[in-house]
Amino acid sequence: MSTEPIKIEDFYPLDTFNRMKALADTKETPFVVIDLNTISEHYDTLIEYFPYSKIYYAVKANPAPEIITLLKEKGSNFDVASIYELDKLLSLGVPAERCSYGNTIKKSKDIRYFYEKGVRMFATDSEADLRNIARAAPGSRVYARILTEGSHTADWPLSRKFGCHTDMAIDLMILSRELGLDPYGISFHVGSQQRDIGVWDAAIAKVKVIFERLKEEDGITLKMINLGGGFPANYITRANTLPTYAEEITRFIQEDFGDDFPEIILEPGRSLISNAGILVSEVVLISRKSHTSLHRWIFTDVGKFSGLIETMDESIKYPIYVEKQGEPEEVIIAGPTCDSADIMYEQYKPHLPLNLASGDRLYWFSTGAYTTSYSAIEFNGFPPLKSYFV
Numbered sequence: 001m002s003t004e005p006i007k008i009e010d011f012y013p014l015d016t017f018n019r020m021k022a023l024a025d026t027k028e029t030p031f032v033v034i035d036l037n038t039i040s041e042h043y044d045t046l047i048e049y050f051p052y053s054k055i056y057y058a059v060k061a062n063p064a065p066e067i068i069t070l071l072k073e074k075g076s077n078f079d080v081a082s083i084y085e086l087d088k089l090l091s092l093g094v095p096a097e098r099c100s101y102g103n104t105i106k107k108s109k110d111i112r113y114f115y116e117k118g119v120r121m122f123a124t125d126s127e128a129d130l131r132n133i134a135r136a137a138p139g140s141r142v143y144a145r146i147l148t149e150g151s152h153t154a155d156w157p158l159s160r161k162f163g164c165h166t167d168m169a170i171d172l173m174i175l176s177r178e179l180g181l182d183p184y185g186i187s188f189h190v191g192s193q194q195r196d197i198g199v200w201d202a203a204i205a206k207v208k209v210i211f212e213r214l215k216e217e218d219g220i221t222l223k224m225i226n227l228g229g230g231f232p233a234n235y236i237t238r239a240n241t242l243p244t245y246a247e248e249i250t251r252f253i254q255e256d257f258g259d260d261f262p263e264i265i266l267e268p269g270r271s272l273i274s275n276a277g278i279l280v281s282e283v284v285l286i287s288r289k290s291h292t293s294l295h296r297w298i299f300t301d302v303g304k305f306s307g308l309i310e311t312m313d314e315s316i317k318y319p320i321y322v323e324k325q326g327e328p329e330e331v332i333i334a335g336p337t338c339d340s341a342d343i344m345y346e347q348y349k350p351h352l353p354l355n356l357a358s359g360d361r362l363y364w365f366s367t368g369a370y371t372t373s374y375s376a377i378e379f380n381g382f383p384p385l386k387s388y389f390v
């Protein structure tokens, strides 16, 4: 690990950072400050580099009304996982036609609820779920989610639990037609913060096989590929830029489908939102466990239970910026609760200055996504992580 301090400019334009910090300076820690303008820019970049795609924002990444409203106004669609997310979207004026029910694990009565509200697009990866959809949401579009490789190169894998084998996806599409549904397409998610772009190549090749088999043997013409999320945000472990992802993925689609692209859906969460946020915390206490121990423990007022769950197994390595400059020292960083799982980094030791003291602020970069929505409601009495918007 480099002992160089984190550079602001590697993560935010200076004027953006200064705007966020000016607001942060007026608030009590801990909280996330989000720059809506950055989200807007990321959305535009996505459209620019994937001009042929339809965006379905993965609401779970950050369901703040400010973000949903912004994306609604920019024309985004929404990937929805529960009736609660759906209610929120509808209450903010998002039309039901712009929502898909992307969770493959759902109650029959919740499918019905989506259908009654006007949603007509459903993901599935099992026969039981498909039969529920046919009963509760007759005639709807369904797409089958397939399993993909790539869990070892994704910093936050979404494998095993979701998706089915290619053969089963084919059978589900055939069955969906028999059940009076509209067999619409195939989806996958290669894992969140996927650093190996090549895994999209393998996944798209699988989709191609499914498209062809269904067309030739069953006369079913699928219309859509949902490429999921997995696009990169900036953390300590670097990934390629979005334009590089777009260029490569576009080439993969062209290789398999020629210039006649099916409808392409993207479901970004992390890549749209993460780098628009900074989580600001304060050092509560600094200690050593013995007179001779080499590492200091930095306890801060935010932890695994208040927004930083993606530090689990040290999966996501957030850059931590501090204002003080001083001799860098490897530290262990932990949260404020009475649970020993509440340690963020013990193996990967960030370098923070030796003169760091209680009351100093830590700026956790790239924390706009998967922080506030993961925060516990009152573990140890700590309130959920707040957010503010500039």
Ligand SMILES: *Cc1c(COP(=O)(O)O)cnc(C)c1O
Binding pocket: 058, 060, 061, 079, 102, 189, 191, 192, 193, 228, 229, 230, 231, 267, 268, 269, 270, 271
């Ligand atoms: C979480 C999720 C996403 C978003 O993934 P990111 O890697 O955050 O972009 C997209 N689609 C589905 C189905 C998801 O569950």
